[in-house]
Amino acid sequence: MAVFSRSILTLAAAAAIAPAAHAQDADPNQDIIVEGEGLEEPGMVRDLVQELSDTNRSDVPATRFFDALCLSVSGLNDAGNAYVLQRMEDNARSIGLRVQEPGCRANALVLIHDAPADLVEQIIEDVPHLLPRETRLHVRRQLADGDQVLLWHNEEDRNQGGRRNGTHDTMPGDDQVGGSLNVQASINVNSWPSRNALAFSRGVVSAAIIFDGEIVEGMVIERLADYATMRLLAPQLLPLDGVEPEPASIVAPFPEEGGPDQLTRFDQAYLSALYSMRPNAPATRLAQAVAEEYEGEE
Template identity: 65%
Template sequence: MRTPFALSLAMMLGLTSYTATAQDAPAEGEIVVPGETARAPEDVRSLVQRLAEDARPDVPATRFFDALCLSVSGLNSAGNDYLHDRIVRNAADIGLPAQGEGCRVNAMVLIFHDVAGLVERIKDEQPMLLPREERVAVDAAVARGDEFIVWHNEEDRNMGGRRLAYGRAVPGDDNVGGSFNVDARININNWPSRAELAFSRGVVSAAIIFDSEIIEGMEIDRLADYATMRLLAPDLIPLDGEFPEPASITAPFPAEGGPERLTRFDRAYLTALYALRPNAPAVRLARAVAEEYEGED
């Protein structure tokens, strides 16, 4: 069941059902991509560094800490359900559980015929879904005529990935009774360290919009796996127009000839990301992915 917010958004958009082709449902268990060639660890590390938007040592790797609550709109009923279930299963495979019935949506997949128009309607009618700090990048993608648009709403959290509590007391100023004039999120559950960051970075919500024209005739598994990577790996920036090595579902997309499923690299990337300490610096991701990739032998 979708929350009232997700239902109201679908009604607002007047989403039309589109079709994507689906082969027989895949069997449970690991999805194997035929024809993949194993790559050396240095190749894996190099690709992660190229894909990562920010791999600095003073910035934590960003990801979901809250269980997934996914809403899918724009396909027919069976297609929406299949897309939803496959993304949820992909998330469960990397250790990100799904919430139960009636949960508050924190990830959305939307398929629509007019991406630019949809973005403008969201700004006007559901502005909380697309905060102002995310609009510059989204507007640039619309101006380029991108056929799919992704954004993440993020926030700082404590060292363990938990949300910061609201308060007025100034940290470290208990003796003199210092306080703010208004309630603010304050990171008090941390300790000084030269080796670990004092905060983590979590995804509050995420959305991906696909232009309906690009999904016509596309196998639905490919659509679901691409959405999985873009929603669950916020800092991943695909290499447009390239066939990276190792292969990834993210590039090229939606051009023909790219992978049709999550690849060995993709699974290693997501598994490593979600296995890192909540406050692990983003710079550690490349090595973690390479080690996970080797471990799949």
């Protein structure tokens, strides 16, 4: 698991920008309030989930964190960093995701920087495992497209229950000569064949989101924290550029004015459904699960 190096923390802090003025006076222990709206038709909720999803295949599991969350927030002043961290941890706990104690090794980073491209190169130099080679092209494409929010997840296959696969030098069930491998390999030995269930799950090992400081200055700090929550905790979710979805979601439009300032009823239903599904549930089942969760929150 990649660890956020001290040098990058220093770099981010050096380019720190002040959050919205009221952030310093906010109470980090206040309740998280989810915006409400009228009950939408279940079909509209399902359609939006599918529209926001980067995969709707039945042979791909719904990806999420299985390990306890350890957050690191950098780039605001001390009060702003602490507030965003606390709010995001409260959001995670509200959907049943465990949160590690202070001092843990970070597996989810929120960074605010006035030169995201420079920060990306610094990460590659100092902490290459945080941004592995197979992910760098994706991040550099975001930069080339002028994206002011950069996001990536490092993922791995897990067993059916969301646990890490062990490493072995023999193929399971092969006791004959020739069954040995030349290297220790990660092999799923704790799953069983089924017509109705996938033999594996997909878990997030680490993730990071970088906000361009230009869009953060003056932004309502709850909006920043809740947007980061949705994008980090829902890896397969894609934002809609310049579109106000129905029902409303924190993910769009962003960072344009007019979008919600905090998690909406749809967002809470989305995260709650995602983190209550079976670890190996296919991504195609998420839409119905969100619709049912949304109706149940009335």
